[in-house]
Amino acid sequence: MKKLMSESYAVKTANVLPPDSNSHGTLFGGRLLQYVDDIAAISARRHCREAVVTASIDSMDFLRPIHVGEIVILEAMVTHTGRSSMEVMVKISKEDLTRESGKELAAFSFLTFVALDENNNTVEVPKIEPDTERLQWLNDTGKERAERRLERKERSKSLSNFFASDLLE
Template structure:
């Protein structure tokens, strides 16, 4: 299986934030931001794997600033690391004032996706080759983030098993 560069998976969505997308503060619902981030990240993962994918994990969607009614939400995602069947995807969310052109970072997250074959079983994905300094920085930290995710998941499974024994 050939390796791929991160830029091959890059996916961008820009949309206008309208009143139905917002809460009583006039800012975009966090759940809507998360749903859009999941869609964009899944497209990035599918572009890398050229297979269907499922979301396996979302690491702390960090909300940094609100997105207001009338602004654009700009979401960018790309694969930062590929293991055997899973991929880590970095998601960056920005707000854009369409009048002034000012952009500001509003949220970030790492999401993990597992590629599936036509039987719904995990399938191998291409390795990733980082090219830019940002991609290399993301790539170098991926193993540590994976270890944290794995430890967290293992602890939850262990607690659930203990509960079921009681």
């Protein structure tokens, strides 16, 4: 079974308030990561209609600060699938509603989710079908990102032996 990429599309919008900010008056990176993980999980669940868990966050590339008083807009979509895994891209924009400047790209991230059944066993997810040429590019390049993820995971496994004891030992 295949599903269109657009069927997994999800949006989250939030005001950036003082409790969400750091001493520079910008959105805490950790708060943004929380928003990213939340909207990405919704997108993955929308695609597979199963419970999902976060398997990895490839990166979080901050391009522009998001200030108190602005709104943050997160758009998520499943961009690539494996057997039980789904890559989700999250595009993060900011908007200052006191100005007519429009939305600006502030950050983006790729995450991987795994679908689980009620016994926490992995389950197969539907394959993905791009709706447009732009989405086709995201899907086509997803295989390369998945390969890099697997390489990184293998390196992390080897590092786990190094970090098995206390750091200062």
